[in-house]
Amino acid sequence: MCLGIPGELIGPAEEHEDLAVVEVSGVRRRINIGLLEGQDLKPGDWVLVHVGFALSKISEAEAQAVLEYLEGLGQPYEDEIDALRASDIS
Amino acid sequence: MRFVDEYRDAGRARALAAGIAARCRPGRRYAFMEVCGGHTHTIYKHGLEDHLPEEVSLVHGPGCPVCVIPMGRVDDAIHIASQPDVIMTSFGDLLRVPGGTGSFLDAKAAGADIRMVYSPLDALKIAKQNPDRRVVFMAIGFETTAPSTAMTVLRAAAEGVRNFSVFCNHVMIIPAIKAILDSPDLRLDGFIGPGHVSAVIGCEPYAFIARDYGKPLVVAGFEPLDILASVHMLLGQLAEDRCEVENQYARVVPWHGNPVAMEAIGRVMRLRPHFEWRGLGFIAHSALAMAEEYAAFDAERVFDLPGVRVADPRSCQCGEVLKGVLKPWECKVFGTACTPETPIGTCMVSSEGACAAYYNFGRFTRDRRPAVIPLGEVSRA
Numbered sequence A: 001m002c003l004g005i006p007g008e009l010i011g012p013a014e015e016h017e018d019l020a021v022v023e024v025s026g027v028r029r030r031i032n033i034g035l036l037e038g039q040d041l042k043p044g045d046w047v048l049v050h051v052g053f054a055l056s057k058i059s060e061a062e063a064q065a066v067l068e069y070l071e072g073l074g075q076p077y078e079d080e081i082d083a084l085r086a087s088d089i090s
Numbered sequence B: 001m002r003f004v005d006e007y008r009d010a011g012r013a014r015a016l017a018a019g020i021a022a023r024c025r026p027g028r029r030y031a032f033m034e035v036c037g038g039h040t041h042t043i044y045k046h047g048l049e050d051h052l053p054e055e056v057s058l059v060h061g062p063g064c065p066v067c068v069i070p071m072g073r074v075d076d077a078i079h080i081a082s083q084p085d086v087i088m089t090s091f092g093d094l095l096r097v098p099g100g101t102g103s104f105l106d107a108k109a110a111g112a113d114i115r116m117v118y119s120p121l122d123a124l125k126i127a128k129q130n131p132d133r134r135v136v137f138m139a140i141g142f143e144t145t146a147p148s149t150a151m152t153v154l155r156a157a158a159e160g161v162r163n164f165s166v167f168c169n170h171v172m173i174i175p176a177i178k179a180i181l182d183s184p185d186l187r188l189d190g191f192i193g194p195g196h197v198s199a200v201i202g203c204e205p206y207a208f209i210a211r212d213y214g215k216p217l218v219v220a221g222f223e224p225l226d227i228l229a230s231v232h233m234l235l236g237q238l239a240e241d242r243c244e245v246e247n248q249y250a251r252v253v254p255w256h257g258n259p260v261a262m263e264a265i266g267r268v269m270r271l272r273p274h275f276e277w278r279g280l281g282f283i284a285h286s287a288l289a290m291a292e293e294y295a296a297f298d299a300e301r302v303f304d305l306p307g308v309r310v311a312d313p314r315s316c317q318c319g320e321v322l323k324g325v326l327k328p329w330e331c332k333v334f335g336t337a338c339t340p341e342t343p344i345g346t347c348m349v350s351s352e353g354a355c356a357a358y359y360n361f362g363r364f365t366r367d368r369r370p371a372v373i374p375l376g377e378v379s380r381a
């Protein structure tokens, strides 16, 4: 739950104005981008996702570095990705 | 992978280690606390202490939210979960955390409806799908997760969801750092500041640490090289007789944090006069409760809670570990009665807890140097 996972913005989600679709390690999920209100966001941008909310916008380089770091964590990261897979916010 | 090499590169690590050694004054000892459990994890996983000179020790701090949940709050949450019609929702990290009468997992086995969620928004969705049940979200975490809880409550309020409430256990990092600074047990020379918490609160709230306590703080990223770089920066400040807040993790942490997130917390939550932290005792103004305007979403008001304070098990020394006074392996039950499979204390439950991180990765570096540095030796002149 403390892990920030990088996600690539795919586009807005229809369900709610604060939601967007991101892709995280091959998984596409809806997340909330309300905390980045006022920031310029477009498909292809990367954000750091905490418990379903994008908390900061990051560069692609940083996203790749964080992903490698997370993969190196092993079980805690797998648990987090499993939890994200089961997530279905709308 | 080029990007990653930049943060992992062995040559850079060696250069930083050499730079760190060069900045140490011979005969002087330096103790730096990494506040965040994520940093503790990186330090043990990569054996970073082995790259540091004898003079520098890293002291593990209280920044693992799962580790600081007091037993009484777990019992209260289980009490709520056991009420008729209740669905309790929680992050997976918390399921095995022992209360005085067992954990969420035990309560689930006994018939309580406790469900793991990834996000508070998942909990809200469960509430909307189950209008005849009362759905409670067990909110834990520092300022990194508090905005998500706040945003979820705002959404529930906007949509008039009446069967959703939050059992709010959010804690704040600044009062915890202050409690450690005021504790007579430990002398520190500086802090490695938490990365993701700072993405929310920014770097300014740490200014008092430099100003009033004369200790430098460097906000750091989670890569091994980030941590080495922060130690290097801390030593640089000490060598030049500077004492400031610096941001090593500017690629993620804006100096002013995330104002939208802070505003959401401010709207939905208010400061508690005091809150108990496992092992650290009561700390003033260190946690958040739901604000009056959102009372309808406050599980503490919706349900009658026993609110019984439960003392930590006698054998447990988590408090000393959380304050950095003891290293994990110095706890009497470490690795014997207390393991990740059968945790006695919380530091063994979360992968970011110092005991679990050490149990999983650190056993080979044990006994490198005394864990408790004699008082006086590390104090700044």
Ligand code: SF4
Pocket: B315, B316, B317, B318, B319, B321, B328, B331, B332, B333, B334, B335, B338, B339, B343, B344, B345, B346, B347, B348, B349, B355
């Ligand atoms: S070994 Fe177990 S009881 Fe001892 S400090 Fe660590 S978590 Fe607490």
